[in-house]
Amino acid sequence: xxxxxxxxxxxxxxxWSGSITIGLVNVPVKLYTMIRDQSFSFRLLHNVDxxxxxxxxxxxxxxxxIDWKDTVKGYExxxxxxxxxxxxxxxxxxxxxxxxxxxxxxxxxxxxDPVYFEKSYIxxxxxxxxxxxxxxxxxxxxxxxxLGKVTLRTKEYPAIVYAYKGALILxxxxxxxxxxxxxxxxxxxxxxxxxxxxMELAGKIIKExxxxxxxxxxxxxxxxxxxxxxxxxxxxxxxxxxxxKKEEVKELMVALQETIKQLAK
Amino acid sequence: xxxxxxxxxxxxxSLIFPHIEKVIMIDELTRVSFTNLExxxxxxxxxxxxxxxxxxxxxxxxxxxxLKNRAIVMNxxxxxxxxxxxxxxxxxxxxxxxxxxxxxxxxxxxREINFIVCNDLDTLIWLANLAALxxxxxxxxxxxxxxxxxxxxxxxxxxxxxxxDVIEIALSxxxxxxxxxxxxxxxxxGKKGLHIxxxxxxxxxxxxxxxFVHQFGKFLARESELVVSEFRNSRDxxxxxxxxxxxxxxxTMIAPYSLRAxxxxxxxxPLEWNELKKGLRPEEFNIFTILKRKSDPWEGLMENKxxxxxx
Numbered sequence: 420x421x422x423x424x425x426x427x428x429x430x431x432x433x434x435w436s437g438s439i440t441i442g443l444v445n446v447p448v449k450l451y452t453m454i455r456d457q458s459f460s461f462r463l464l465h466n467v468d469x470x471x472x473x474x475x476x477x478x479x480x481x482x483x484x485i486d487w488k489d490t491v492k493g494y495e496x497x498x499x500x501x502x503x504x505x506x507x508x509x510x511x512x513x514x515x516x517x518x519x520x521x522x523x524x525x526x527x528x529x530x531x532d533p534v535y536f537e538k539s540y541i542x543x544x545x546x547x548x549x550x551x552x553x554x555x556x557x558x559x560x561x562x563x564x565x566l567g568k569v570t571l572r573t574k575e576y577p578a579i580v581y582a583y584k585g586a587l588i589l590x591x592x593x594x595x596x597x598x599x600x601x602x603x604x605x606x607x608x609x610x611x612x613x614x615x616x617x618m619e620l621a622g623k624i625i626k627e628x629x630x631x632x633x634x635x636x637x638x639x640x641x642x643x644x645x646x647x648x649x650x651x652x653x654x655x656x657x658x659x660x661x662x663x664k665k666e667e668v669k670e671l672m673v674a675l676q677e678t679i680k681q682l683a684k
Numbered sequence: 685x686x687x688x689x690x691x692x693x694x695x696x697x698s699l700i701f702p703h704i705e706k707v708i709m710i711d712e713l714t715r716v717s718f719t720n721l722e723x724x725x726x727x728x729x730x731x732x733x734x735x736x737x738x739x740x741x742x743x744x745x746x747x748x749x750x751l752k753n754r755a756i757v758m759n760x761x762x763x764x765x766x767x768x769x770x771x772x773x774x775x776x777x778x779x780x781x782x783x784x785x786x787x788x789x790x791x792x793x794x795r796e797i798n799f800i801v802c803n804d805l806d807t808l809i810w811l812a813n814l815a816a817l818x819x820x821x822x823x824x825x826x827x828x829x830x831x832x833x834x835x836x837x838x839x840x841x842x843x844x845x846x847x848x849d850v851i852e853i854a855l856s857x858x859x860x861x862x863x864x865x866x867x868x869x870x871x872x873x874g875k876k877g878l879h880i881x882x883x884x885x886x887x888x889x890x891x892x893x894x895x896f897v898h899q900f901g902k903f904l905a906r907e908s909e910l911v912v913s914e915f916r917n918s919r920d921x922x923x924x925x926x927x928x929x930x931x932x933x934x935x936t937m938i939a940p941y942s943l944r945a946x947x948x949x950x951x952x953x954p955l956e957w958n959e960l961k962k963g964l965r966p967e968e969f970n971i972f973t974i975l976k977r978k979s980d981p982w983e984g985l986m987e988n989k990x991x992x993x994x995x
Contacts (some may be wrong), residue, residue: 457744
């Protein structure tokens with residue numbers, strides 16, 4: 420039960436269709452969203468009458484509301500100095516979605532550092548069951564991932580295609596320049612080599628705490644508390660906000676209580 | 685001397701900013717006799733005494749409630765802020781009969797001091813005419829002088845600490861106060877620091893309020909390397925002192941909306957807590973900008989007196 424609840428339902432519509440291309444081979448596919456952000460969102464209301472509020476574009480200088488049609492895009496080169504682009508200018512250089520996931524080579528799936536993973540999508544066959552099945556089976560057996568690129572909406576991404584639970588998955592990757600190299604952090608240049616004894620002790624601890632990866636062991640406690648609160652509010656129960664006091668603040672509380680008591684006349 | 689200041693007021697003379705309706709001569713409004721109106725008090729900005737008087741008239745509707753029934757200590761700069769000023773507790777000679785005073789024996793001065801009490805617009809204008817640019821108030825009222833009704837955390841940075849550092853510490857203090865269910869109010873000092881004030885019921889002595897603030901200082905000093913809680917460390921470079929010592933009988937703080945004797949004519953300005961963000965500069969709040977602020981974040985401060993019991 421817990422396991423079922425812990426996965427998101429598939430969406431009903433594909434968001435993209437095209438082909439995986441490897442050299443001259445094409446495998447037509449459709450793309451479904453895989454990752455559903457489950458964080459809670461609230462609407463902003465006016466506290467007087469509960470009316471929902473909307474965002475508007477407001478001029479910084481005279482606070483007038485500006486229509487979308489009267490806007491252009493500006494790139495700030497220095498403070499308050501902008502280079503202006505018209506929509507047509509940007510459209511002209513926008514990458515075209517060529518409806519292809521172009522795979523250049525196959526690499527070991529495990530050789531990819533997880534820091535590059537961006538977002539994952541499910542690929543399903545688009546009247547190409549045989550080819551799809553063949554591709555999935557062979558890369559699963561070999562433990563490989565196809566590496567290439569894809570254009571989604573208006574952005575071109577490096578991406579990998581690999582097998583997971585009987586499906587091909589497309590995972591977009593970050594570009595190298597989007598990922599910070601830890602070497603550049605000064606704090607990491609002063610690390611000492613641990614001693615043999617320390618290593619042995621630490622190794623023991625790790626061994627004792629070793630286990631299997633099971634993501635369902637982790638829950639978003641905040642979300643669950645909000646859900647509970649919504650249920651309570653819907654039933655008309657009154658909720659008294661209680662901010663849990665941290666241990667250190669309790670200490671301060673005691674000190675303050677003593678102060679007030681001891682110094683009273 | 686005939687006053688030549690024009691002042692814009694609402695038709696009913698209530699001086700409520702910004703509903704400006706008519707222009708009247710200032711001496712139709714006040715009993716104060718003016719002197720040296722053209723005297724330049726802020727040389728860098730070219731502000732004359734008449735500008736200072738106008739400022740205090742315009743801010744009076746917001747400011748007077750914080751001065752009410754408190755002993756005033758003035759910092760006077762009759763020759764402008766570039767010249768030496770002096771601070772004055774005692775009412776100066778020749779004080780008009782309508783200015784209220786409060787007589788109290790001072791242990792430090794070892795004599796009776798005749799404090800000024802500023803309960804009306806005329807007295808405020810009169811103070812401005814004395815070039816009392818900085819108006820300080822006690823943390824207790826004259827009807828209960830030994831018993832504070834305000835508790836002050838004076839967050840005082842020592843260079844090279846920045847105002848951003850001060851903001852960070854103030855917000856962390858606010859967080860603790862919130863957790864303990866205290867309602868706090870914040871203002872700029874007009875110089876480098878911030879003042880956090882708790883209005884309190886008149887049931888405690890100054891030793892209690894002083895030590896209360898000191899406890900918070902000690903607590904924050906353990907959490908942050910920037911904070912020092914003890915007076916002996918208060919001048920250590922790059923630290924922020926949570927000054928608790930102002931919570932003492934007869935000590936004062938700069939009044940909300942008082943000008944400071946600083947080159948940019950800054951004002952000790954009450955803020956909303958959510959205005960306090962990194963990048964804010966105390967110089968943004970000055971004689972030119974204050975009157976444009978739409979509301980008083982300290983509105984209701986005096987009605988929020990709270991107990992210091994924690995539970």
